[in-house]
Amino acid sequence: MPDRRSADDHDHATCIEDALAEAETICAERGARLTELRRRVLELVWTSHEPVGAYDILSRLGGDGRRAAPPTVYRALEFLLEQGLVHRIESLNAFIGCASPKAPHSGQFLLCTACGTATEIADAGIQAALVKAAGLAGFRPGHVTIEVKGLCRRCAGGAAAEPHAHAH
């Protein structure tokens, strides 16, 4: 199966389909209501592998004939966050689909400043180091935010600072 975490060229339609199907399954198992609106918002978040702002979602929602206002989008996003289907990127005030939503978790993100792609990783070493450091300070950790800005493999390799073309 294709790796949904990759920013390389791939059949992104499959990413979206898989994410929506998995969301349906997860919500069904939990008895959570993945309504048409929430499903549509999740689909819009999955439009690309770049974090998307709430107001971007809002404007795209309006395009389908339905009316929409900020609370509509924020409430849907709140639900998706609670269910672990999306993550919030704090340093960008934006949202991105979770690559592995079955077990809710705090995400670790690599954010390319050239092409805008966000890559979610789940590195046990980082998590372990963080828990250890927190323990030394007598701190009981809850939600963890890890966001690294830099250049992805594609944008760092070859022509150093030149972003590659991609769909927005």
Place this chain on the structure above:
Amino acid sequence: MPDRRSADDHDHATCIEDALAEAETICAERGARLTELRRRVLELVWTSHEPVGAYDILSRLGGDGRRAAPPTVYRALEFLLEQGLVHRIESLNAFIGCASPKAPHSGQFLLCTACGTATEIADAGIQAALVKAAGLAGFRPGHVTIEVKGLCRRCAGGAAAEPHAHAH
């Protein structure tokens, strides 16, 4: 010398004095202009060990007879960020004084959700794990955001969920 990173009871006036004195030294060495306004904003950021919002700073600035507007504060904060004298807490849209500004760095923060205190740590293990994980993904890291929400030693110990009294 007192540990400016600690949230325990301490002579906080010393924290502020030390931070301002160190800022003066650093800016002098670099030929950067720590103007009266920037110094005042830095002092306000150091008012406590809780991250402070730009508009909080703004309202406190207005109290001293001078006029102030958002750009005034944001420009001062931009300077202080460039000089590494303050950090921005992304998950709170707020700012906090840097505990060790001599060598600019990306901060690692423990944010207590009960008492609001932010503790800056500089754990080499976390940094190493992060660089390693980024390398595996072919990612060239730049600025790193690490923010852990949870309960500090004080708020976690004893009465588990009961925040201790503190000045705001």
Place this chain on the structure above:
DNA sequence: GGCTGATACGCTACAATATAGCGATCGAGG
């Protein structure tokens, strides 16, 4: 001292992000 260019600042207006609150609607269960 006085000139000059660059930096810093005051100020108005505005943009972008997020929430409060209220009534209408929908949907599961009795």
Place this chain on the structure above:
DNA sequence: CCTCGATCGCTATATTGTAGCGTATCAGCC
């Protein structure tokens, strides 16, 4: 059908952050 709670549409407002422009201030130089 009826009821209750969850969801949604909608208006208004709160919070956070920038653009742009003219003035003031400062360092370096004549």
